[in-house]
Amino acid sequence: MARSALVPALLVTCSFAVPAFASSVLFERGTIITFNNASQSLEVLRNASLLTSSDRITAIFEDSNANITIPPGTQRVSAEGKIISPGFVDTHRHGWQTAYKTLGSNTTLAEYFDRYGEFTQAGTVFKADDVYLGQLVGIYEALNSGVTTILEHAHATFSNETAAAYLNASIDSGVRMWFCYALHTLSNGFSVADQMANYKDLIRDERLPESLVKMGLAYDAFASASDDEIRSVLDLAKNTDAAALTTHYLGGPWFDANSPSRLNEFAFLNTSMPIVFSHASFITPDDAVLLRKYNHYISTTPESEMHYGHGHEFSAFIQDQAAIGVDTHFTYSTDIITQVRIWLQSTRLKLFSQTMRDWKIPRNNPMSVNQAFLLATRSGGLALHRPDIGVLQVGAKADIVVFDGNSPNMLGWVDPIAAIILHSHVGDIKHVLVDGKWRKRDGELVLGQNRTAIEQRFLQSARIIQKIWETTPLPDLEGVYSNGIVYGSAMTVDVEKGNGTGY
Template identity: 45%
Template structure:
């Protein structure tokens, strides 16, 4: 970590950190802040103390060691005692799942496929209106926690109407969204050809082309075994539609699903273009796949909490972190905070390598992973995975996507290291403000979206309908073979009660 002065500038008086009611100011000047960024030359986290940061329209135009001279049209924000970081970047998420929240608290990956996944009766029955509201609430959750960019593996559509509803939420939300429309086999009454036509339509939608926060992408999970005409047709859409990203689930191994390894996509020529390919999970990644990612500059997305929650596990992702970024994934089963994801991944990785040493009859004298590395994976690495060098960093020319933390909250006050304060001590409650593209999306700990209360009210009504539908559905027992492949087993269940009963 580096602590360095910012660029020089002139002194001026400032006002307290009191946020107004407008969602956007043409220019915003933060003064006296602790700024956390990444220095590409030294390849280290860089801390700027008592610094000023100027936002003009959608970009950062300067960082100074004292406030620069400015006109009367500049909104000045006294950020003394505050920590300003880049907005967090989530490289794998299913935004439309909010409406199923808490239904899968004790679920497994096998059960996910049966009850909550893209092909489940529940997901297919959710109305387009509910999917719009669900996607909006998902975006609000991410923005409230300081996530400013998401790669949405946009599943959940059962028809053009529901696909359009999810896209409409993407356009409305104020979140920077790489909207990777999911083309899938076996969706009733919505063929692969229909879905490909939908993707073409969306890529040419004037609203998408005019929205600086939304870029279209492709999500596809069936590369191995797909007819050549399908993959060729999809590649044509990627190029002709000027898509910005491709993403695929990559699990394989014992699961025998999502066999979309980098080696196979490389054999198709998909890793040789300027379009980034993000491989979600990388559960059973091998050495050849790792080397291809390094050689071709593509990334895996580590969704540590879903990989622990559902049981598909994360045995090898720590070995390819140099081509890795972090994700929240399924926020309907746990909170969608990237700070939580970074903290959990940090401690998971530490535990793994501590255990290795302990098992060799040694005790650890060093920590295997630092808070700076976890912070990097949740910010700058995500930007590089998406090939957006103007994101995940605070510097002149970067997009004005940033988070303001309250450094004086009960759990953060007294900090010395701002990165440790954010990664190990902060909570969503400490996120005072968030800017996306120079717009205030959260101010004074409140989301600025004008229709937020109405969206929330309608969403709660939609959630009740989904919950009732779920309660009325009958599910066969989870036994036999999973998708005609691997035997389904039963875990040992924990007992937390003395005497009779387990408390499960």
């Protein structure tokens, strides 16, 4: 498994010669949001510059105190009036579902399971090219919104062909990715044993060492599979040095027992491999203790958990071991800023309400914009055990997002962190670098592929898939959902006079 030494403390003033690299970029005279290891907090530098060389940040300096040798051929980019931020980290996503866009605008999680997920007819409808195009176009959207790292719960592993196409798109995209191959029991005859063999083949891909993609595993059957199968999956993760393991964990009425406690029964938490538990909506105190003890993380996906109805009842109380994800981005954007803004305000509401229920007026705000910013950046890197991702520090990876601080909605800002979290949108993102390479420049995506041709192919693929789902009847959600929990009807509201919510 790839490991990274801790990066050195932030260099603010310096006097040294930067070695010459083939590719260097200097962002000049901007406002930079750094992370200070000594204080373990965000730090803002104004009228400062940032130099990248190859794939790393090699200097961060205030112009008034600098004596920096700039490598020949360095690209100089004015950052005056701009805010320079670390790239955003998405710790839970299913990119292949892009073709479903807008079809699930009023769906629920129970309906999703029967209609849009990995165990539906998707396994027979989606061909390799459909998966490739959906994943690639979905990543375009992520890069455009400043997401530079994705942990992909890759569950379009319906066959050797779809899995290979899925990986190819991820490599071709230029995003930094932990590609976690899903092992799952499907109805099309592609068995877990077949998937394990396919995973072993894919991790030998000769492109991987030079790419930004690392291979991991996703597995959701810790509650339902035999102990023998579970042990074989965990052995595969260990023996292949998987870059990460991820699993969906909801708990509560969902009875989804892919919990830290369950993995601890197999003595698997005591590992240097990152383990990410997606959602953790009804996480227990015992599970929280285990996360802190073994340094594993949850990925909360705020808009998903509100949209689909699985909620985030207790996950606000384990934010020291949490990061932010997007989940099923076909029902909303892959914009992490929107996700963390929703999370910030829903957490504030939850904790404000607790105080007011006791007939007390809150004297303080329970969560700050700085904490939200860290969840969207550094916490994602820590969830992947990579302290050199999601931060702007000397020695960190050159994953950088530059915001236009003079846009109409950001104009007048004083606090750059608040400006990003509360006032920015995707249109304010001018530049994106991943691993020191341009992915967006002057507001336009910079890609290795012919974007227009790819998007046209995607639209042809999506129209065919969308027509199939539009004509597929909705599932009949009656009776018992699971383990004695029955389906129930939520109260509906209507803006106009009438009955219920009009779809």
